[in-house]
Amino acid sequence: MSTPSATSDVESSEDRFSASRPWRAKGVLARLVDADALVSADVHVATRLGAIGGEADEQVLLAIALTVRALREGSVCLALGEAATLDGVDTALLPALDEWHAAVRRSPLVADGVTGPADRPVRWVDGRVYLDRYWRDEQVVRRELHARLALVPFDEAALNSAVSRLFPRPDDGHQREAVRAAASRRLLVLTGGPGTGKTTTVARMVAALAATEPGLRVALAAPTGKAAARLQESVAAEIEQFGATDRDAVGHLHASTVHRLLGWRPGSTTRFLHGTQRPLPHDLVIVDEASMVSLELMARLAEAVRPDARLVLVGDPDQLASVEAGAVLGDLVASLSTGVVRLTRAHRFGAELGALAEAIRAGDADAVLALLRAGDEHREFIETAGERASAAEIAGLRADVESWGHALVGAARQGDASAALEALGRHRLLLAHREGPAGVAHWAAQAESWIAAATGARAWGMWPLGRPLLVTQNDRASGLFNGDTGVVISDGDDGALVAFGEPHSPMLVRTSRVPVVEPVLAMTVHRGQGSQFERVTVILPPAQSPLLTRELLYTAVTRARSFVRVIGTPDAVRAAVARPVRRASGLREPE
Numbered sequence: 001m002s003t004p005s006a007t008s009d010v011e012s013s014e015d016r017f018s019a020s021r022p023w024r025a026k027g028v029l030a031r032l033v034d035a036d037a038l039v040s041a042d043v044h045v046a047t048r049l050g051a052i053g054g055e056a057d058e059q060v061l062l063a064i065a066l067t068v069r070a071l072r073e074g075s076v077c078l079a080l081g082e083a084a085t086l087d088g089v090d091t092a093l094l095p096a097l098d099e100w101h102a103a104v105r106r107s108p109l110v111a112d113g114v115t116g117p118a119d120r121p122v123r124w125v126d127g128r129v130y131l132d133r134y135w136r137d138e139q140v141v142r143r144e145l146h147a148r149l150a151l152v153p154f155d156e157a158a159l160n161s162a163v164s165r166l167f168p169r170p171d172d173g174h175q176r177e178a179v180r181a182a183a184s185r186r187l188l189v190l191t192g193g194p195g196t197g198k199t200t201t202v203a204r205m206v207a208a209l210a211a212t213e214p215g216l217r218v219a220l221a222a223p224t225g226k227a228a229a230r231l232q233e234s235v236a237a238e239i240e241q242f243g244a245t246d247r248d249a250v251g252h253l254h255a256s257t258v259h260r261l262l263g264w265r266p267g268s269t270t271r272f273l274h275g276t277q278r279p280l281p282h283d284l285v286i287v288d289e290a291s292m293v294s295l296e297l298m299a300r301l302a303e304a305v306r307p308d309a310r311l312v313l314v315g316d317p318d319q320l321a322s323v324e325a326g327a328v329l330g331d332l333v334a335s336l337s338t339g340v341v342r343l344t345r346a347h348r349f350g351a352e353l354g355a356l357a358e359a360i361r362a363g364d365a366d367a368v369l370a371l372l373r374a375g376d377e378h379r380e381f382i383e384t385a386g387e388r389a390s391a392a393e394i395a396g397l398r399a400d401v402e403s404w405g406h407a408l409v410g411a412a413r414q415g416d417a418s419a420a421l422e423a424l425g426r427h428r429l430l431l432a433h434r435e436g437p438a439g440v441a442h443w444a445a446q447a448e449s450w451i452a453a454a455t456g457a458r459a460w461g462m463w464p465l466g467r468p469l470l471v472t473q474n475d476r477a478s479g480l481f482n483g484d485t486g487v488v489i490s491d492g493d494d495g496a497l498v499a500f501g502e503p504h505s506p507m508l509v510r511t512s513r514v515p516v517v518e519p520v521l522a523m524t525v526h527r528g529q530g531s532q533f534e535r536v537t538v539i540l541p542p543a544q545s546p547l548l549t550r551e552l553l554y555t556a557v558t559r560a561r562s563f564v565r566v567i568g569t570p571d572a573v574r575a576a577v578a579r580p581v582r583r584a585s586g587l588r589e590p591e
């Protein structure tokens, strides 16, 4: 193993105390920090565990630090054999694999294998290194979900008659299959791209299962308050279409966040009221936008659903996964041979955008570029000559933002909440990064100044009329959730109100009661998840950006209902398509 690099010996005092440079890091850990392959927190966790557990072997500390990095990047564990593929990691700095495995397995910090002791902070299983609590969560998810895959008896005659009634069209085949699958096992993973009928299927599935099991207790949930509100609204609209018998059988369905369903305990984000000891009372638990559920939350959910109840996970595994570690939905789709139904027929999403999304999903960069370059009223590719778009290259974006601003400010001045909310959904500017030339901060300021110049609206002060706002914290008092968006509108007098919700049912909140908000003239693709807009412009970062992934491009493109404009270099498009996110986990591995 190596000695500290020459650069670390001549570091400036500023470097020494920078947040990313642990001053106590030595040897290979220091070199990996210098190479930006590790940050201070990775090294800190490893050295603290080493100090507590009496482990000084640099090879073990290196494995732990790289595992912490992997968690930071969304993986659940680190396969030591793949450490050399991590960005910034110089293979020459890594120990020989056999020697490395042996050192980790004999460490007093490490439980060796699935039968290893339960009181060690780190676990090694088949070449993968976990912080032990993630391994335990993975075991819970695997055990609880796999146990639900056994076939269960159900009233076939009642189900068939309900399915024929609820899905009368010949081409509803996949949706009918999904309902049968939900009846025949206690786990269903229902996937599909935007507008493929997932929510419609959920509503009709509840009705069909309620026909076979009168009195069925149903819980609907989603990872965010916004997604839960959207689920509730869509399911309620679908139920309205049912005949009286099915409507009565289903009753009123309320959707909540997964956290609230499990019984949030104040002061703890990881412990809930409901769990193995006190399971949820429901017979059917349906979780929408399940791609955003982390491993940890999925483990708590899986424990809390009664073993004899049904769990239905609904989502699009090709979208960006949860911010926290784990991509459980994707892992389940990749590893389960039963219990997964994918809806493929796009009911709403325009065919042209559907083809583009499919080409991204399939990883076919040539097809993606050809579809983008073909350009029509649904898609536009602004191929920038350099990494930064010129004024001419962003002229179309500017025109869209200005027309968006006119609609927002016009409706706001009239005090017309519905028109303001309708305008809000007309266009959204999406970016991969928060900071930098291709980041939200820069482009939001740009958009705000364009709107101010075009409309004469003031761009300062807390509540300028027409300003779009994003709620950044859940607030029970006002019923607003992190991720909700609204528009400042006139109260008809000298003051302002903020309109939230949907255009057909706006919710008006006094400015004094509005929770923590920020202007939302542009947002990250991550933030845009769970929402759709008429027109979307996505500005890609340089091809080298680590955030530029297939899931990012897919999520951005599928936020558009009718038009998407991609601004960037062809290299950036190719880089995105070529880089599916690989989140390491043991869930994909056979048992």
Ligand SMILES: Nc1ncnc2c1ncn2[C@@H]1O[C@H](COP(=O)(O)OP(=O)(O)OP(=O)(O)O)[C@@H](O)[C@H]1O
Binding pocket: 169, 172, 175, 192, 193, 194, 195, 196, 197, 198, 199, 200, 201, 234, 347, 348
């Ligand atoms: N079997 C069907 N027959 C006719 N229309 C349908 C059918 N299934 C879905 N739709 C319609 O297709 C549109 C999209 O359906 P839905 O909202 O259920 O899709 P989704 O996959 O949940 O979309 P998203 O991912 O955006 O939430 C809706 O307008 C819905 O009414």
